[in-house]
Amino acid sequence: MTSALLAGPSTPPAGPGSTRSRTRRVRRATPRNTLTRGAALGLGVTMLWFSLLVLIPLTAVVAAASEGGWDRYFSVLSNSQTWAAVTLTVTQAAIVTAVNIVMGTIIAWVLVRDRFPGKSVVNVIIDVPFALPTIVAGLVLLSLYGPNSPLGLHWAFTERAVTLALAFVTLPFVVRTVQPVLEELDADVEEAAASLGAKRLTIFRRIILPSLVPAVMAGAALSFARAISEYGSLVLLSGNRPYETEVVSVRVLTFIENGNNASAAALASVMLFVALVVIVALDLVQRRVSRRG
Amino acid sequence: MSIDITGLNKTFGDFVALDDVNVSLPTGQLTALLGPSGGGKSTLLRIIAGLDTADSGTVSIEGVDATKLPPQKRNVGFVFQHYAVFKHMTVAKNVAFGLEIRKRPKEEIAARVDELLKLVHLSQFSHRLPSQLSGGQRQRMALARALAVEPTVLLLDEPFGALDAKVRKELREWLRRLHDEVAVTTVFVTHDQEEALEVADEIVVINEGRVEQVGSPDELYDQPANDFVMSFLGEVTTLGGASLRPHDIEVATAPHSAGAVEGSISRMLRIGFEVRLTVLTVDGDEVAVVLTRTHARSLGLTEGATVWLTPANGATVIPSMRASLAG
Numbered sequence: 001m002t003s004a005l006l007a008g009p010s011t012p013p014a015g016p017g018s019t020r021s022r023t024r025r026v027r028r029a030t031p032r033n034t035l036t037r038g039a040a041l042g043l044g045v046t047m048l049w050f051s052l053l054v055l056i057p058l059t060a061v062v063a064a065a066s067e068g069g070w071d072r073y074f075s076v077l078s079n080s081q082t083w084a085a086v087t088l089t090v091t092q093a094a095i096v097t098a099v100n101i102v103m104g105t106i107i108a109w110v111l112v113r114d115r116f117p118g119k120s121v122v123n124v125i126i127d128v129p130f131a132l133p134t135i136v137a138g139l140v141l142l143s144l145y146g147p148n149s150p151l152g153l154h155w156a157f158t159e160r161a162v163t164l165a166l167a168f169v170t171l172p173f174v175v176r177t178v179q180p181v182l183e184e185l186d187a188d189v190e191e192a193a194a195s196l197g198a199k200r201l202t203i204f205r206r207i208i209l210p211s212l213v214p215a216v217m218a219g220a221a222l223s224f225a226r227a228i229s230e231y232g233s234l235v236l237l238s239g240n241r242p243y244e245t246e247v248v249s250v251r252v253l254t255f256i257e258n259g260n261n262a263s264a265a266a267l268a269s270v271m272l273f274v275a276l277v278v279i280v281a282l283d284l285v286q287r288r289v290s291r292r293g
Numbered sequence: 294m295s296i297d298i299t300g301l302n303k304t305f306g307d308f309v310a311l312d313d314v315n316v317s318l319p320t321g322q323l324t325a326l327l328g329p330s331g332g333g334k335s336t337l338l339r340i341i342a343g344l345d346t347a348d349s350g351t352v353s354i355e356g357v358d359a360t361k362l363p364p365q366k367r368n369v370g371f372v373f374q375h376y377a378v379f380k381h382m383t384v385a386k387n388v389a390f391g392l393e394i395r396k397r398p399k400e401e402i403a404a405r406v407d408e409l410l411k412l413v414h415l416s417q418f419s420h421r422l423p424s425q426l427s428g429g430q431r432q433r434m435a436l437a438r439a440l441a442v443e444p445t446v447l448l449l450d451e452p453f454g455a456l457d458a459k460v461r462k463e464l465r466e467w468l469r470r471l472h473d474e475v476a477v478t479t480v481f482v483t484h485d486q487e488e489a490l491e492v493a494d495e496i497v498v499i500n501e502g503r504v505e506q507v508g509s510p511d512e513l514y515d516q517p518a519n520d521f522v523m524s525f526l527g528e529v530t531t532l533g534g535a536s537l538r539p540h541d542i543e544v545a546t547a548p549h550s551a552g553a554v555e556g557s558i559s560r561m562l563r564i565g566f567e568v569r570l571t572v573l574t575v576d577g578d579e580v581a582v583v584l585t586r587t588h589a590r591s592l593g594l595t596e597g598a599t600v601w602l603t604p605a606n607g608a609t610v611i612p613s614m615r616a617s618l619a620g
Contacts, residue, residue: 191344192377192435194364196391196442206390210381 058272065265076266084243085251086267088162090274092247093227096166100223101216104174111175112182130172134232137168141237157239162247165233170226174219181215210289217286221279228271295320295446295478296341301350303336303502310336311347312502318480318495320355323472325493326482329525333502334482338448341480342371355445370439370477374451376431378423384434385410385419391442409437412471429460436468440475449481453488465492486526490514498522515609523611530581532602534612539569539583541608545601546592553601556580561589561596572600 035043065072077083111123129137141164145155155161185208193203231249238245248271255264296318303311310333318324326334339345341352343364351360359367379387385406392402410416413433415426423431432452439447452468453461469492472479483489489496490510498505498513498521506518517523523536530539533554545553556574563569568589570582580602594600604610 186375186377188373188375188377189379191364192371192373192438193379193390195342195344195367195369195371196438197365197368197394198390199365202394207379 061265062269062272064262065269068262068266072262072266073270076263077270081242081246082251082267085246085248086270088159088246089228089248089271092159092162092166093224095163096170096227097220097224099167100170100174101220104171104219104223105178105212105216107175108178108182112179126175127172129168129170134169134230135236137233138165138236141165141168141233146237156237157241157245159245161237161239162234162245165237166227166230169230169233170223173223173226174216177215177219177222178212181212185211213289214286217282221282224278224282225275228275295355296480297351297353298337298341299351301337301340301352302348303333303340303345304348309502311340314350314499314502314504316497316504316507318478318497320478321476322494323469323479323481323492324495324497325489326480326497326499327486327489327525328484328499328505330484332500334484334499335450337499338450338480338482341446342369342448343367344371368442368445370442370444370447372432372435372439372447372449372452374454376423376428376435376455378431378435380423383420383422384415384426387423387434388437388441390438395442405441409441412440412474413437427460428456429464432456432464436471440477444477447477447479449479451482451484454483461488468492490526498525500525517609517611520611523609528581528583531578532580532604535604535610536612537604537608537610539581541605541610542580542582543603543605544570544582544584544588544592544594545603546594546598548601550601550603553603554580555599555601557599558594558596561594568594570594570600572602574602 077086107126111119111126132140141161142156144151145153145161145164147154147156149155155164189207190203193207198206229249230247231253234240234245234247234250238247240246240250248267252264252267255261255267298314298316298318301311301314303309312333314333314337326337328334336345340347341354343359343362343366347360351358353359354367354369364371379390382390388406388409389402392405397405406419407416410419413436415430415434415437418426418430418434423434426434436449436452449468453464456464465488468481481492490513493510495507495509496513497507500521506513506522508516513522514526517526520529520536523529528539529536530542531537532542533552548555554574554576556572556578558570559573559579560571561568563586566586568584568586570584570589572580572582574580582602
């Protein structure tokens, strides 16, 4: 601890003329461990908890799946029914995420910028789809879009049912990540843009949107992750028809029920990989867009 | 006249922000809107820029009636107290924003941005993000951004209010020099009388939504229209029923002249080169007096000593409100 404290001031301060690459080099030269005792304890607890809950179980799944080598992955994915489930899940999750990006941003905008009666009620209700037990969510949707649909929309047991159920449970994510960022935006920044001649749409595109993108992408990542893992709300609504409405989580359950744990693990680790790729991709998009004006 | 304001009224609920304001601001000059916080000066500036709308009255800029024009069409540059930087854009992009909106050719924009960054001494920071600049640098960037569109008028709302005292002093001297170089009609809002007196060609004193007086710094200081203007522009004390500046009082240790007010020094406080006296007169009034350290020493003043006070020759003296109410 003492050494860290002593080493702190001895690092050369970045001069006013130093380029970004130089400051980066300077930063790398600082000792990596600058933890105080309290911070070390905090990090220890974090890692222990994270390991017990997430890292070790995940590693176990990947290890179990990789016992059969690449052949196992190949054979699992080459099963046409499994492949159909994977493509359905990923496509539907992608569609729903895209919808959420637009709808979530609009809802957040309305809740922050507009004043209307019942606003606080709407603000609370936004979380309901997320708070409901997912099987109940399925039931709720079935009443409006099921066989006895009062609207005449018989979407149950079709691909639309999957979209609907996923959209329902992932609705709050983008709203809730964008809302606080939108609230924090300074009004005078928009006024500055207006007095420089920017029209409302230009202000939104060039000033507001870049500030929102990190929050939108964070919400999108959450909603995609939730969508590819959804199970409960789909069971009632989609009917789990192979090749049509069967999603990966249902397929995994089928594997397990048939005692085929190795295939279940292989499929699970494939989905883990997909989730990682998407989350990283969204993060990259966010970095690029928020840097541009 | 560059900006003509007639019969302007603005209320926020019960609060009267502007009460029948009529004022003309001359072209090419640096005008200060001076007054206490909440007096309506920022509201007036925002109405000139079109960021707020008046309840009634008209605003015309360079002879064009701008009362109903949106801010986009007024061609005014506006500088905010808290900089209002575009956080995700580099310094150069911030400055270029208004020109890009106007769809100027790329080379022209680059050249103009270059020129402006030189003007505000930020050339070497053009690729930085605003978060990597100090407050004073951010405000200079905001100024360059406002100047980029060649505005008819430049409006600054307490531009140095968020900066520390030293930077504030530097920046206002720099603003004065910049204005002499660029010569765009400039209006800035401040509640700091020293800032207004030092920088402005003309000062509009605004209090409780009304214009109290318009004039050059000297006119305002030497011939204040009323008690409020006098007290707002500097310290005021009362001597023999008249308001005057504490440094405009002559102190004598013997009763030389007739009409001198006798009193004893109840408190003596030295701050650097100046000495502040509180004199308790025989009539029971407390008079504040300021003189230099050297002067006080040459008179041999001490606490408790008896002195005679007279207004100095050429002092600004106006009958005080308190006295006129009592009399």
